[in-house]
Amino acid sequence: MFAFLANPQRFMAFSKVAAPLIGATAFLLLASGLWLTFSAPDDYQQGATVRMMFIHVPAAWLALFSYVCLAVASFLSLVFRHALADAAAKACAPLGATFTALALITGALWGQPMWGTWWVWDARLTSMLVLLLLWLAYIALRSAIDDETKAGRAAAILALVGAINLPIIHYSVVWWNTLHEGSSSFMKNTGSSHYLAPLALMALGYTAAFGSLWLVRIRAELYRRRASLLALRAAEA
Amino acid sequence: MITALAIHNLSIQRGDRTLFSQFSLEMKAGEAVALTGRNGSGKTSLLRAVAGLLRPAAGEVRFGEVEAEEARARGLHLVGHLDGLKTGRTVWEELLFQTRWTGGTDAAAAAALETLDIVRLKDLEVRRLSAGQRRRLALARLVAAPRPLWLLDEPMAPLDAEQRRRFGVLMEQHLAGGGMILAAVHDPLPLPARGAEVGA
Amino acid sequence: MITALAIHNLSIQRGDRTLFSQFSLEMKAGEAVALTGRNGSGKTSLLRAVAGLLRPAAGEVRFGEVEAEEARARGLHLVGHLDGLKTGRTVWEELLFQTRWTGGTDAAAAAALETLDIVRLKDLEVRRLSAGQRRRLALARLVAAPRPLWLLDEPMAPLDAEQRRRFGVLMEQHLAGGGMILAAVHDPLPLPARGAEVGA
Amino acid sequence: MSPLTALFGRELSLSWGRGGGPLPALAFYAGVTTMLPLAVGPEPERLASVAPGMAWLALALAALLSLERLFERDFEDGALDLLSLGPVPLELVCAVKCLAQWIAIGLPLALAAPIAALALGAPTALAPLIALCAALGALAFAFAGGMGAALALGSRRGGLLIAVIVLPLFAPPVIFGGGALTAGGGAGLLLLAAWTAAAVALSPLAMAAAVRNALD
Amino acid sequence: MSPLTALFGRELSLSWGRGGGPLPALAFYAGVTTMLPLAVGPEPERLASVAPGMAWLALALAALLSLERLFERDFEDGALDLLSLGPVPLELVCAVKCLAQWIAIGLPLALAAPIAALALGAPTALAPLIALCAALGALAFAFAGGMGAALALGSRRGGLLIAVIVLPLFAPPVIFGGGALTAGGGAGLLLLAAWTAAAVALSPLAMAAAVRNALD
Numbered sequence A: 001m002f003a004f005l006a007n008p009q010r011f012m013a014f015s016k017v018a019a020p021l022i023g024a025t026a027f028l029l030l031a032s033g034l035w036l037t038f039s040a041p042d043d044y045q046q047g048a049t050v051r052m053m054f055i056h057v058p059a060a061w062l063a064l065f066s067y068v069c070l071a072v073a074s075f076l077s078l079v080f081r082h083a084l085a086d087a088a089a090k091a092c093a094p095l096g097a098t099f100t101a102l103a104l105i106t107g108a109l110w111g112q113p114m115w116g117t118w119w120v121w122d123a124r125l126t127s128m129l130v131l132l133l134l135w136l137a138y139i140a141l142r143s144a145i146d147d148e149t150k151a152g153r154a155a156a157i158l159a160l161v162g163a164i165n166l167p168i169i170h171y172s173v174v175w176w177n178t179l180h181e182g183s184s185s186f187m188k189n190t191g192s193s194h195y196l197a198p199l200a201l202m203a204l205g206y207t208a209a210f211g212s213l214w215l216v217r218i219r220a221e222l223y224r225r226r227a228s229l230l231a232l233r234a235a236e237a
Numbered sequence B, C: 001m002i003t004a005l006a007i008h009n010l011s012i013q014r015g016d017r018t019l020f021s022q023f024s025l026e027m028k029a030g031e032a033v034a035l036t037g038r039n040g041s042g043k044t045s046l047l048r049a050v051a052g053l054l055r056p057a058a059g060e061v062r063f064g065e066v067e068a069e070e071a072r073a074r075g076l077h078l079v080g081h082l083d084g085l086k087t088g089r090t091v092w093e094e095l096l097f098q099t100r101w102t103g104g105t106d107a108a109a110a111a112a113l114e115t116l117d118i119v120r121l122k123d124l125e126v127r128r129l130s131a132g133q134r135r136r137l138a139l140a141r142l143v144a145a146p147r148p149l150w151l152l153d154e155p156m157a158p159l160d161a162e163q164r165r166r167f168g169v170l171m172e173q174h175l176a177g178g179g180m181i182l183a184a185v186h187d188p189l190p191l192p193a194r195g196a197e198v199g200a
Numbered sequence D, E: 001m002s003p004l005t006a007l008f009g010r011e012l013s014l015s016w017g018r019g020g021g022p023l024p025a026l027a028f029y030a031g032v033t034t035m036l037p038l039a040v041g042p043e044p045e046r047l048a049s050v051a052p053g054m055a056w057l058a059l060a061l062a063a064l065l066s067l068e069r070l071f072e073r074d075f076e077d078g079a080l081d082l083l084s085l086g087p088v089p090l091e092l093v094c095a096v097k098c099l100a101q102w103i104a105i106g107l108p109l110a111l112a113a114p115i116a117a118l119a120l121g122a123p124t125a126l127a128p129l130i131a132l133c134a135a136l137g138a139l140a141f142a143f144a145g146g147m148g149a150a151l152a153l154g155s156r157r158g159g160l161l162i163a164v165i166v167l168p169l170f171a172p173p174v175i176f177g178g179g180a181l182t183a184g185g186g187a188g189l190l191l192l193a194a195w196t197a198a199a200v201a202l203s204p205l206a207m208a209a210a211v212r213n214a215l216d
């Protein structure tokens, strides 16, 4: 798969078809997920606010997942010096930052009814904020170095270093006794299929949306590079 | 407009050392002087003193009829060992700023790119230039913002043969137009110039 | 101990531009090669590639029998446009560090001060040196820590006539001792050297 | 374009430039604000009580951090020669540099200050006052800091030296600003404004003298 | 003298050197600690409760401020070429630079941290723990910060960018140290030590990669 797509031409051909397809899938999944979300019964404890779960939890997952994608792409671009992997990493960053911001915002909105406060400085929430900062740092570093290849490599190193943060976020609920829901209370809730289906649909939908947006952004980035290359050639001639 | 430069009994001290003293030199419009001297004899210091960046221990510098302050603010260019270019900005950004700062027009800056043969490098960051290209960029403001007195510190060392020839022509045009050139050099200038030795 | 240098079909890319390709050169102990070429043709880049600081797009560099990594860590000196001197430290501090870092003894460093004629400047801050004095300090580690291959980037431009002669003698001694010199220059070297042109 | 406008544009582009705009400044601010609860502990009452003060302190530190290169780079690469040979008095050059610094770094930070304070639990009604104090304070910091940067020219460890020179100059605005925040305006605000005005008026003289001295 | 010792001496003299030694760093620290009551207000209870945390945060920020030139200068003046052409692997060179930074700046600050905390009203019994945490933390800060400094090479606006890159990396030690200070040691201290060990072991790899990338 990697070897196949590593060729830019093949990637372009593949993504031209795949991006809209995955995008349409994402639309269908999200639409049906939202429909189930609103038709699901109120929770006996949380009431209607439980619906926030279907927005928040997938966003939080995607925030972590997109960082994994960034780390993998960075690793490939660093080790194999592959331009496509670098473009993929670059394209991933704003998406990941958005998902992280979304998880933070929806979490805060959910926190108001659940905990009676928008924000607490507990370990998971804070480490999530640190993740957002890491995304911002990635973007800032990339844009502050002008040479594209160098910027790419420096940013890739940062991305790999920052990956240490992922297990900290994930296990923070276990390591520190905190306010945020852990997986156990979470399983109690989702044990009921009322909640499992919309959650699964939303999670898949988020993932598909991320996938198609990512492909589109990679394509745009590759086009941009080609354009600047042509401009340079023209200037040289 | 400066039409003469007179350095009178100048002496310069660095730390506890007197680099040179009683140095005198007169120049008129259309003249070039090649300052020579051993390493550390004080050529660079002399140029900086003329530009008013360095306070001499004794002696004075006169710019013909023109007030020294006025002459230094609008009448001379100093291109030194350090070129004052920001490595992160592009060639064009830097040239445009230097030109506007020293009173030239944008059109003149564009023309200077051509004259110094750096059009192709216009959008490159300064960091990426080779030594000779960078020097050419530093010299470009001489052309882009005409000022009568050029103070040059080893201007041609990093240039290749072709570029030295071209810059020689530029200097001759400047002199022909009534300009003056005071240049510190180790190799002779490619044009007829009086010599002046710094530090005995 | 490096006794040969072979550059084979080297090509170097900067940004999206290929500076040169298929550059080949062979050198044996006792030889000097003067790299020439227009500004921006890639002389500096070539030297950095030989030193292993810059990754070439294609081709390879061999140091005779010696492993490239070993040769680069212990077998060569690179003196480039930038001299790596800290403006706030004294001449002696800087030379001593550079010598120790590249494997020379303290006595050799003291001797190099004499050879390069900078004894008098020993306790001066680097900031205060003139261009030629500073270059001599940068060159001093060549003498203080003997290594067979010298990669020099326009080494003599800021030196005065007397110092050029002295450094010429130093280079000849190095060659006579079985060393090699690869120097990027715009003016001819003051010793018999093969020429090699970079970038057609 | 007049030389002064050209200089202003250059300075703005150097401190704002393509480096992500005010983003790094903002992210830095966010980082400091995040670390506070981590270091001090998350109890809301405790946090809320130190929040405006911390937002204010973080502003001072961020301003300090971004100062380091105001003159240093121009000095080392020779650009300061060019700037002092221009058609504009050196005092004005220095003032323009500080002003551009304020616009590129100080103002974005000032706008973010109330947000940070609110996030740490400060009362909402305080937000406009915080923003106002922060904007004024950032201006004072830019000019006082520029003076430190000019004085530290040519020394090693500029960054820290700047901090040491500048901290005493930063103390009065911090006191006044802190006072204004606790009293909800009043005398503190006036004093802050007065201090800022004095810094803007006087420090260019000191800066120009320091720069001339360093170049000599 | 071995090349490595020579390098260590040079780095120490560059970061300690004639610039007043660790004095500026300490003065900066003192400045921040005196500014704190000004900004927060002088009520003793309030101060005492935030004191250790603030001393800790100030340490992180001071470490940050002194980082700015760890690689930048060597990069711009070409010394980094020389260092990477030496007989020692670049990873080791980077580690030695960070270590020297720690000894010159971090350790003096760590010794001052308990004093600052006591001055703000922290309980006396906490002093040794604060010093220990500060020493460990400063080591982590030096290495994590060095990584930021190496990554920011060749970018414009180094200082702030370093801060932005480094703050997320500073957050875990700040959390752990804060935890250790409130809990009087325990898990927080262990985690801090673990994080420090990881930073010391791993960041030289990242630093060397970043430096090579910048030189290429």
Ligand code: HEM
Binding pocket: A053, A056, A057, A060, A061, A064, A103, A104, A105, A106, A107, A108, A110, A111, A112, A114, A115, A118, A119, A124, A125, A126, A128, A129, A169, A170, A171, A180, A181, A182, A183, A186
């Ligand atoms: C700004 C506030 C919040 C942030 C930053 C946040 C962050 C996160 C993150 C990062 C995850 C994914 C963890 C992982 O998969 O390892 C997550 C999952 C979850 N969050 Fe939140 N959250 C916030 C508020 C809330 C609130 C108020 C609730 C409900 C009371 C909540 C309930 C959950 C649940 C049930 C999960 C799934 C459990 C799991 O995967 O471990 N969150 N949140």
Ligand SMILES: Nc1ncnc2c1ncn2[C@@H]1O[C@H](COP(=O)(O)OP(=O)(O)OP(=O)(O)O)[C@@H](O)[C@H]1O
Binding pocket: B014, B015, B016, B017, B019, B037, B038, B039, B040, B041, B042, B043, B044, B045, B046, B184, C121, C124, C128, C129, C130, C131, C132, C133, C158, C160
């Ligand atoms: N504080 C000081 N104490 C003693 N000597 C000093 C001090 N500062 C500078 N110098 C000396 O002043 C001289 C400066 O000379 P300057 O740079 O003007 O020389 P130059 O003629 O331009 O030489 P070059 O041909 O090498 O460029 C040097 O010899 C330097 O050693």
Ligand SMILES: Nc1ncnc2c1ncn2[C@@H]1O[C@H](COP(=O)(O)OP(=O)(O)OP(=O)(O)O)[C@@H](O)[C@H]1O
Binding pocket: B121, B124, B128, B129, B130, B131, B132, B133, B158, C014, C015, C016, C017, C019, C037, C038, C039, C040, C041, C042, C043, C044, C045, C046, C184
């Ligand atoms: N990112 C880039 N895009 C395009 N060209 C670049 C880029 N980076 C560097 N270059 C070019 O690479 C060349 C580098 O040349 P180098 O410094 O090796 O030249 P040189 O032969 O040493 O020249 P000089 O005689 O002037 O010192 C320059 O022509 C420069 O313009």
Ligand SMILES: [Mg+2]
Binding pocket: B043, B044, B045, B081, B153, B184, C130, C131, C132
């Ligand atoms: Mg000189």
Ligand SMILES: [Mg+2]
Binding pocket: B130, B131, B132, C043, C044, C045, C153, C184
């Ligand atoms: Mg060159």
